[in-house]
Amino acid sequence: MGRKYFGTDGIRGRTNEGVMTAAMAMKVGQAAGTYFLRGAHKHRVVIGKDTRLSGYMMESALVAGFTSVGMDVVLLGPMPTPAVAMMARSMRADLGVMISASHNPFEDNGIKLFGPDGFKLSDEDEMAIEMMLDQEQLLVPAKDIGRARRIDDAKGRYIHAVKNSLSDRVRLDGVKIVVDCAHGAAYDVTPSVLWELGADIVQMGVLPNGLNINQDVGSTALDAIKARVVEEGADIGIALDGDADRLIVVDETGRTVDGDQIMALIGRDMHRQGRLTGGGVVATVMSNLGLERFLESEGLSLVRTAVGDRYVLEAMKSGGFNVGGEQSGHMILLDHATTGDGTVAALQVLSALVQSGGRASELLHLFDPVPQLLKNVRYTGGQPLDTESVKTAIAHGKGMLAGTGRVVIRKSGTEPVIRVMAEGDDAGTVEQVVDAICDAVRDAGA
Numbered sequence: 380m381g382r383k384y385f386g387t388d389g390i391r392g393r394t395n396e397g398v399m400t401a402a403m404a405m406k407v408g409q410a411a412g413t414y415f416l417r418g419a420h421k422h423r424v425v426i427g428k429d430t431r432l433s434g435y436m437m438e439s440a441l442v443a444g445f446t447s448v449g450m451d452v453v454l455l456g457p458m459p460t461p462a463v464a465m466m467a468r469s470m471r472a473d474l475g476v477m478i479s480a481s482h483n484p485f486e487d488n489g490i491k492l493f494g495p496d497g498f499k500l501s502d503e504d505e506m507a508i509e510m511m512l513d514q515e516q517l518l519v520p521a522k523d524i525g526r527a528r529r530i531d532d533a534k535g536r537y538i539h540a541v542k543n544s545l546s547d548r549v550r551l552d553g554v555k556i557v558v559d560c561a562h563g564a565a566y567d568v569t570p571s572v573l574w575e576l577g578a579d580i581v582q583m584g585v586l587p588n589g590l591n592i593n594q595d596v597g598s599t600a601l602d603a604i605k606a607r608v609v610e611e612g613a614d615i616g617i618a619l620d621g622d623a624d625r626l627i628v629v630d631e632t633g634r635t636v637d638g639d640q641i642m643a644l645i646g647r648d649m650h651r652q653g654r655l656t657g658g659g660v661v662a663t664v665m666s667n668l669g670l671e672r673f674l675e676s677e678g679l680s681l682v683r684t685a686v687g688d689r690y691v692l693e694a695m696k697s698g699g700f701n702v703g704g705e706q707s708g709h710m711i712l713l714d715h716a717t718t719g720d721g722t723v724a725a726l727q728v729l730s731a732l733v734q735s736g737g738r739a740s741e742l743l744h745l746f747d748p749v750p751q752l753l754k755n756v757r758y759t760g761g762q763p764l765d766t767e768s769v770k771t772a773i774a775h776g777k778g779m780l781a782g783t784g785r786v787v788i789r790k791s792g793t794e795p796v797i798r799v800m801a802e803g804d805d806a807g808t809v810e811q812v813v814d815a816i817c818d819a820v821r822d823a824g825a
Contacts, residue, residue: 384512385505387687391480391489394433399488401440403512407490408444410511414504415473415495416449422525425470427455427463427533428478429564429622432589433488437478441490446525447518450474455533457587459564459623460491461720462537468497468717469536479564479622482599485592497717499689534568541572544715545726549733552577556729557616557629559583559604561597565623569722573617578729581611593620598627598708598721605633615732615739619721624688625708626721628728630739638662638708639670643745645712645727646702647677654714655679657700661691664787665753666706668802673746686789688719749784750806756797756817758824763797764790772819776801776812786812797824 384390384398390407392399416422424445428434434457442452450473455466460477467475475493483489492500492508500508556578560566566585573580583604584596596603598618608616608629616629628636642660649655659680662670671681682698684690688709695703695713704710710724728743735742763769776786784803791798797820801812 382506382509384509387689388481389477389489389491391483391487393486394431394436394488399437401436404437404440404490405444405447406512407508408441409448409516409518410444410508410514411474411476411492412445412448412450413516414508414511417473422450423453423470423472424450424474424476425453425455425463425466425472426476426478427458427460427466427564429480430457430562430566430587430589430592431478431480431485431488431621433485434478437488437490441476441478442527446527448516449519449523449525451525452527454527454529456529457564457566458533458537459568459720459722461624461716461718461723462533462568464493464497464499464718465537465540465716466533467493467495471495477622481622482561482593482597482620482625484594485590493718499692499718534571538568538572538575541568541720541722541726542576544712544723545576545730549730550577551729551733553579554615554729554733555579555581555611555613557581557583557604557608557611557613559596559598559616559618560585560623561593561619561621562587562591563593563597563619563621563623565619565722569617569619569623569725572722572726576726581607581613583607597621598625601627601629601635605629605635609633615729617721617725620708623721624719626710626724627708628725628739628743630743632740634740634744636739636743638704638706638710639667639748640743640745641708641710641724641728642666642702642704643670643673644731644743645710645724646674646679647745648731649702650677650679655702657682657695657698659700661694661698661700661703663687663691663705664789665800667748667751668785669746669748692718749802749804750809751800751802752809752813753798753800754813754817756799756820756824758795758797758820761824763820763824764788766823769816769819769823772816776816779808779812784809786816788816795824
């Protein structure tokens with residue numbers, strides 16, 4: 380059965396349109412609340428949000444939905460997504476909710492759900508809740524309506540947990556860090572973590588106004604932090620996205636360090652320290668072939684999954700891995716968090732930097748990425764990937780890159796677009812393969 384509301388990372392859309400309305404948020408609260416009314420205890424949900432203007436509206440609607448079916452609500456205010464996951468587990472809540480559209484502009488918003496264990500809901504749980512969204516839920520009698528309250532110590536609890544992910548032998552004294560919080564959920568907590576650990580910090584993206592989240596700052600808009608790192612003579616730059624579950628690093632020369640390089644560093648160091656489990660790292664099909672080759676040189680494997688951190692997490696849990704992530708910067712370190720946490724991952728990078736005594740540019744470029752090219756092809760009808768001409772083009776492309784590269788074809792789940800990616804040792808061949816497949820898709824889908 381196809382999904383009507385949930386995507387690969389909760390429910391997301393443009394605010395006050397389609398699925399992202401106050402009315403829908405109230406339905407989500409009622410459906411999810413009813414679904415998690417299990418047992419005789421008083422039920423509780425924790426709700427956090429990023430800094431979007433629409434967060435107030437969505438928060439109020441969710442509160443109305445949850446309380447109407449008898450759930451108590453604990454409001455955390457603006458907090459990173461991993462903080463909500465942590466608080467759901469530590470407060471023995473039945474459910475955690477994060478109101479965020481991650482790296483998207485302020486016009487969008489989303490609803491992410493976490494179970495009592497702090498992990499994102501399974502496909503089965505999401506599908507069950509989705510079916511309930513089109514049904515009227517049973518409202519409780521007036522005397523059983525839930526209560527809502529805000530707590531003031533959520534920030535402190537999260538900061539303490541994040542600092543505990545770092546060895547107490549490691550300090551950041553003397554390290555100059557530019558930290559870009561994307562005017563998002565981590566605008567207060569991440570600078571506090573770094574400062575309390577002794578770092579000299581230069582802050583960016585820490586003045587949210589409800590409309591500027593991810594606007595020309597953060598992990599998806601790196602020009603500003605790259606320039607600032609060089610201008611300030613900083614040792615390193617750390618860029619988060621709007622809900623702070625994603626990390627991109629900038630070395631002291633202003634060069635970008637993506638998720639593949641971060642996974643290479645963390646995976647190698649944990650392996651050498653005897654702390655890596657599963658015998659390797661989990662990443663998606665989009666991670667560069669250079670990462671796979673580097674890990675092989677260290678005696679480690681790379682397990683690939685479909686795109687999406689939920690699929691990375693599923694493979695980590697089933698295979699016993701404790702390090703995984705995406706090229707885009709989602710880093711999942713299961714020893715410390717149940718979901719991607721940009722601040723926790725940043726501390727692992729900073730710990731390695733301090734202990735190496737070297738420069739970020741020397742530490743954080745462990746392999747040379749092979750040439751990689753991704754193009755999107757929009758089609759107007761039919762199923763282009765099922766046509767013989769496209770199948771032939773894909774097979775031919777794979778043959779051209781056999782032994783030296785890969786071809787990855789993905790159909791978008793939200794729009795009529797085919798994503799064509801290839802990588803290999805020769806850039807010219809990669810471009811030729813991608814263009815040939817894209818031409819075949821266009822012809823078939825015209």
